[in-house]
Amino acid sequence: MLKPILRRLGSGAVVLWAAASAAYLALRLAPGDxxxxxxxxxxxxxxxxxxxxxxxxxxxxxxxxxxxxxxxxxxxxFGRSYVLQRPVVDIIGSQVWPTVKLTLLATAFSAVIAVGLAIVTAGRARWLRGLVSGIELSIVSAPGFLIGILLLSVFSFQLGWFPVSGDRDASALVLPAVALALPIGGLLSQVIREGLERALDEPFAVTARARGLTRSALLWRHALRHALLPAVTLAGTLIGFLLSAAVIVERVFGRPGLGEVATEAVNNKDIPVVLAVVMLAAAIYVVLSTLADLAYLLIDPRLRKG
Amino acid sequence: MAALVTVNDLHVTFPGGGTGPVHAVRGISFTVERGECVAIVGESGSGKSVTARSLVGLAGPFAEVRAAALEVDGRDTGGYTDRDWRRLRGRVAGLVLQDALVSLDPLNTVGQEIGEVLRTHRVGVAATRDAQVTALLDAVHVPEPAERARQYPHQLSGGLRQRALIASAIAADPPLLIADEPTTALDVTVQASLLRLLAERRAAGSTLLLVSHDLAVVAGIADRVLVMRDGLIVEQGPTQRILTAPEHDYTRMLLAAVPTAASRGHRLSSTTRSPLPAPAVDPSRTVLRADGLHKHFGTRHAVNDVTFTLARGEILGVVGESGSGKTTVARIALGLLEPDGGTVHLGQTRWTGVPERRRRPDRRRLQVVSQDPLSSFDPRYTVEKLVAEPLDLRGAARRDRVVELLERVGLGAAHLRRHPRELSGGQRQRVAIARAVGPRPDVLVCDEPVSALDVSVQAQVLDLLADLRAADGTALLFISHDLGVIHHLADRVLVMHDGRVVEQGPVEDVFARPEHQYTATLLAALPVLTG
Structure with missing residues (x-):
């Protein structure tokens, strides 16, 4: 049990070192002084x-x-910002919470969207699955800012349900989180639906139905865990991707956060800040993929070695 | 009292892909009386499983089931809604499928799986559920039931797993237990103990409906047998009568096709008992020799001091249960695995402990036929390319040789352009044999070559192998878990247990007068067609 964990930590350290070096190299090679x-x-x-x-x-x-x-x-x-003349840790620290808040809510939304759509449509009539799957694919293919602008014009400008920009209260968080969650939820939903349908074809699903289980009991108690296995790996990567997507969405919705810090720092060639942002993103990726591996052990007892 | 199951003119149709609808069951009628054990026997595609599953409304999501009457426990299921079916499933009829490794949810403990039935049908209360589960596992003779309930299917042996699956099927105490190939993937001794368990359930008042491809398995337990073929019942009657005085040609063919001691030296694919060509064993010419083979996998001693010789034209059967080391021996003989100790010689050539580069020129002298030819074929190759690959010929000569080989195994030029997926299981195994005999090998290693085949196809393939060795003098290292197959075909037998050879000698001697306790246990567990 100890050896795989150590190997895992070791490869995490290598990833962080590689990220630090790549970012450093990229910034040195970039034009401008x-x-x-x-x-x-x-x-x-x-x-x-x-x-x-x-x-x-x-x-x-x-x-x-x-x-x-x-x-x-x-x-x-992480040094001091060249431009702002403050410690980088302070700058990141003051801006990290709005972004984390947004990302967490978006993660929760995308999980609900993905599992909900997949459960409702798995194994259903072909037209329904085709329709939902088509909508999911269009959302996945649409650029993030476009979804953000559409949401803004409908729910803020037309209906006035949510504020247009800023970070005054919880309601300001809803639209950006939805904009972030939609493409990821759509993608995960496709993976989960396929996993559910594969699980429903397995002999154990026939056995479970032969016990008198309802469709929803079969889906929730048996098929969903099987479907989550491939989804968990993908989710680890996608949530990491959420962070970079958040940069754009924060701009569209005029929110404070790491997005603003990162774009300003790149424009100004403020190397310490850029590097810190890169390292933060890399660290989050490492943590997420480690969590995904642990989730695997939690979901599938066959992977737990005695 | 009315019969527990009454089926009258049952039809099941599946909407086919491009080939039009598939009429899987085409108008069958039968009854199962309370307390009776009825077996449906047939080969793949006969409609036996679909029939059994129709009784619990699980023929398949797209199946169209029609019947003049389909009554279970006195109720016609004709207008059954989903809700009605759910009440029947588990409560009126329990279903046991083949191989609990995939028929129990691998992500749940067996206790959760069994408890789920109790919860669904509200048998007992949540507080005593663990005790109920333990009692059920105890009832199917699972040792240490409380500990087992907390384990996952993959942590249990095949036999215990299957018992747990049976426990889940009988949890809500249904009067009818349907078992679809309940012992098929299991070792012969485990199979025997599970058949005893089913017989015990029946003695306790359960009604059993068994589905099997194997007449011998159900012969000892069933009161009546229905023989199905192509969606129809070709014959039904008391087990004794079916075994001793079959009326239908198909039943006669099925019975004749079962390899046993009695069929030794005779064709299986013929009901008229015609002899096989006499083998020409040349004991003076050893084509394969293994001396003191050892192989460890981690701490497990998978092969422990295995020694044997194989003479030209001889068939050496290697028999044993799963984990006995027989496949490891085959892989060492094939030069795919280096032994930790001991040597193998192919003829006079040193075969182990030499670099692969030195072995390669002689590889054509040693060919293999595996259990599942589909996975040993490149799916994009045509039959022609598959069979031609090991041949050292070009152009027209090559094609002629391929056709000649295909004709020897009962196929022909018409199959040249086919892909593996377009062939039936038996045809694929024939292609595998044609490919293996192409380079005129001295030795053919056959690893469970007929285990995945229907009994009638198995009969044809076994006859083919007997013909080939008689004609070419090829020696066969024939690995099988099936004592009947070994008894029918092999000249000598090697009985393996836990990596050791516990007994070896001429087949007739070993099987008639087993000296080792383990061989005797295996033979006693073998289900027999008693007429």
């Missing part, structure tokens, strides 16, 4: 430039900068 950004409209002399470079350690060889950066990451030191 950090010193330019920092000088901005202020006085621009070679002395000032040299001073900035020295302060930030940019005058050292790239390898030294990279190793130093990894070393500090290891100690939880």
């Amino acid at each position: 950090t010193v330019d950004t920092l000088v901005g409209d202020g006085p621009d002399t070679p002395q000032i430039r040299a001073q900035i470079a020295r302060d930030l350690g940019l005058d050292r060889p790239a390898v030294v900068q990279y190793v130093d950066y990894l070393w500090r990451l290891l100690h939880g030191d």
Whole structure:
């Protein structure tokens, strides 16, 4: 039991290191110069430039900068924002909660949408499944901002049920969360429905029905757990994807959050902030995929080795 | 009192894909009296399972079931709603399917599965449910029932699993128990103990409807037998009469096709008892020799000191239950698995402990026929490509040789363009044999080659193998769990148990006078067609 967990943690560490290195490399190779950004409209002399470079350690060889950066990451030191002149941890910390709130609610919505649609339509008449599946596919294929704008124009501008933008109260959270949840719920629903139908074809489903079970008891008590196995793996990846989707949705709905922090930082070449965002996303991916593996053990006793 | 089951003119139709509707059951009538044990016997596609499942309204989601009467426990199920069926299922009729590994939900404990029946039909109260489940497992003779109830199907042996499945079927105490191939995937000793359990249920007042492809399995327990073929009952009557004085040609063919001691040396695919060609065993020429083979998998000693020789033209049967190590021996002989100890020689050539590169030129001398040919065929290959692959020929000569081989196994040029999926199980096994004998091998390793086949097809394939070895002098290493098949076909037999050879010798000697206790147990467990 211990060995797989250690292996799991080891591969998680490798993923984090790879993410840190890739982000670092990408930012170094990107056009534009950090010193330019920092000088901005202020006085621009070679002395000032040299001073900035020295302060930030940019005058050292790239390898030294990279190793130093990894070393500090290891100690939880993400440095100071070049632009905002505040510790990166503070900046992220102040903006992370709105995004997490949004993502969690979107996750809950997508689970309800996926399981609900799949349970209602699995094994039903062909036309119904075709119709629902077609709607799901169109939503999955539509870009996130389009769904957001459509939701806004119907429920905010026309009906006035929800606020247009901002983060004043819980009601402001509903539309962005729905916009995020719809494509993911649609995709998961397809996977779960297929899993349900496969489970219903298994001999144990015939046995269960031969005991006098109702259709819904069969679906909820037997088939759903089988259908969740493939869905859990996908869900781990999709929830990670929610974070990047949240960046766009936050913009559409004018919400505070990591989306704003990340786009500003990229525009300004504010390397410490960008790197912190990347590391946060990578860490969340690692955590989610580990959780997905644990969920597997929870769902399927055959995977638990004695 | 009226019969428990009355079926009058039952038809079941499935909407077919491109081929039009499939008429799986075509107007059958039968009754099952209370306390009786009736067996439906037939080959695949006969409609026997569909008939049994129609009694609980589970013929299939798209099945169209019509009958003049379909009465269970005194009620006509003609106008049954979903709700009516649910009340019947589990409460009036319990259903046991083949292989509990897939017939019990693998994600639930067996206790949950059994408890579900009690809950659904409100038998007893929740507080005492665990005790009820334990009592049920105890009633089907599962040892340590309380601990077993907390285990998952994959943690139980095949026999215990099947007992748990039976416990779930009888949980709500239904008067009728329907068992569809209840012992098919099980070892012969486990099968015997489950048949005893079913007989015990019947003695306790249950009515049994058994469905089986195997006449011998039901012969010892059924009062009456219905023989089905192509959706019709071709013959029905008391078991004794069906076994001793069958009236229909098909029943006679089924009985003749069962390989047993009595059928030894005779064709199975003929009802007139014609002899097989005499084998030409040449004991002076050893084609395969294994000395002191050992193989470990982790801590398990899968093969423990196995020694045997195979002479030209000889059939050596290797018999044993699952886990006995017989398939591991086959894989070592095939050079697919290196033994941890011991050697194999193919003729005079060292076969184990040498690099694969050295083995490769001699590989054509050793061919294999496996249980499931479908998975050993590339599905995109045609029959022609499959059979031609091991041949060292080109162009027209190659095609001629393929046709010649196909004709030897009872197929022909018409099958050249077919794909494996378009063939029946028997045809596929024939193609596998044609492919195996193509390079004129010295040794043919057959690993359960007839286990997945219907008895009439099995008869044809066994006859074919006997013909081929007589004509070519090919030696057969024939692995099977079926003592009847071994007794019918093999010259010598190797009885394996827990990785060891417990007994070996000429088939007649070993089977008539078993020296080892285990061989005697196997033979005693073998269901026999007593006429």
